Amino acid sequence: MKFLITGGAGFIGSHLADELINGGHEVIVLDNLSTGRLENVSHLGKGRNFELVVGTILNENLVDKLIEKSDVIFHLAAAVGVELIVKKPLESLTTNIRGSEIVLEMTERYHKKILITSTSEIYGKNINGPLKEDDDRILGSPLKTRWSYSTAKAVDEMLAYVYWKQMQVPSIIVRLFNTVGPRQTGAYGMVLPRFVEQALKNEPITIYGSGKQSRCFIHVTDVVKTLVKLIGNQNAVGEVFNVGSQEEVTIEQLANEVIRITKSSSKLVYIPYEKAYEEGFEDMQRRVPDTNKINKLIGFKPAYSLKEIIEDIVKHRQ
Numbered sequence: 011m012k013f014l015i016t017g018g019a020g021f022i023g024s025h026l027a028d029e030l031i032n033g034g035h036e037v038i039v040l041d042n043l044s045t046g047r048l049e050n051v052s053h054l055g056k057g058r059n060f061e062l063v064v065g066t067i068l069n070e071n072l073v074d075k076l077i078e079k080s081d082v083i084f085h086l087a088a089a090v091g092v093e094l095i096v097k098k099p100l101e102s103l104t105t106n107i108r109g110s111e112i113v114l115e116m117t118e119r120y121h122k123k124i125l126i127t128s129t130s131e132i133y134g135k136n137i138n139g140p141l142k143e144d145d146d147r148i149l150g151s152p153l154k155t156r157w158s159y160s161t162a163k164a165v166d167e168m169l170a171y172v173y174w175k176q177m178q179v180p181s182i183i184v185r186l187f188n189t190v191g192p193r194q195t196g197a198y199g200m201v202l203p204r205f206v207e208q209a210l211k212n213e214p215i216t217i218y219g220s221g222k223q224s225r226c227f228i229h230v231t232d233v234v235k236t237l238v239k240l241i242g243n244q245n246a247v248g249e250v251f252n253v254g255s256q257e258e259v260t261i262e263q264l265a266n267e268v269i270r271i272t273k274s275s276s277k278l279v280y281i282p283y284e285k286a287y288e289e290g291f292e293d294m295q296r297r298v299p300d301t302n303k304i305n306k307l308i309g310f311k312p313a314y315s316l317k318e319i320i321e322d323i324v325k326h327r328q
């Protein structure tokens with residue numbers, strides 16, 4: 011099969027490209043290299059099975075051409091990373107909303123199948139856990155830029171769902187919870203690559219807020235294997251799935267675990283949110299996925315523990 015991956019030079023997209031090519035498929039990557047990087051896909055070369063197209067999902071003609079010649083679309087292209095979104099909210103809104111609209115429109119035009127990645131940011135400040143796919147979204151004011159990402163991705167989800175309901179475009183939505191692993195950069199705010207980098211340099215580990223907020227981290231390999239299983243499952247069409255680990259850890263515990271594994275002499279420093287992001291910044295205190303739905307469909311269970319994830323990131327950095 012020939013797969014188009016939008017955002018395929020990014021962290022998750024490039025691992026997905028690896029997985030598909032290893033499975034004997036052909037892959038076209040469309041990426042504007044804004045947060046994606048050439049080095050993430052350079053090992054795939056210019057072989058018969060792989061093509062990199064540098065361009066944006068906002069380019070309708072290009073998206074039209076690429077979707078026409080693909081069998082299935084993985085739509086991962088998005089402006090991501092809390093820090094990036096706070097700094098560049100306009101890009102986040104236009105890329106994520108208009109870009110997805112274009113991709114879906116062309117998918118409908120050529121009657122193709124599509125999987126769209128969404129985010130646990132959808133749930134906003136809902137700290138009930140574990141969060142089910144149909145749980146409420148609790149968001150702050152639209153004037154707080156942090157919520158622009160959650161809102162844009164919710165529009166993407168609605169579009170994908172409505173294209174399925176109204177136009178019968180076979181679409182699958184996946185909400186990813188804190189995906190981490192080799193190739194992820196800390197440049198756009200993601201916590202784990204930052205902590206590992208800081209620990210390896212014996213520099214202070216920057217904890218935002220109290221450090222009592224918690225997250226669940228999943229290895230990117232577990233994520234991409236799940237995406238490939240889902241796209242091949244007819245019962246996934248028209249559905250939304252949480253994909254994430256249920257191993258909950260506070261950010262403070264995470265920092266200590268990174269220090270222990272790297273044998274670092276780094277100390278913890280606590281930085282108030284308004285200094286780390288912007289005045290009035292609101293963080294989620296907790297975010298745990300309920301994964302019963304996907305478990306029932308495909309027997310989902312992450313293979314990597316948090317300890318193994320950190321070790322794998324360290325191994326690939328040294």
Ligand code: UDP
Pocket residue numbers: 091092093188199200201202204205216217218219223225261293294
């Ligand atoms: N965080 C932190 N130090 C950093 C970067 C992030 O303490 O250098 C915190 C951040 O405030 C949040 C958590 O780590 O509470 C996870 O942040 P990330 O941006 O990785 O993911 P998300 O907030 O989207 O879950």
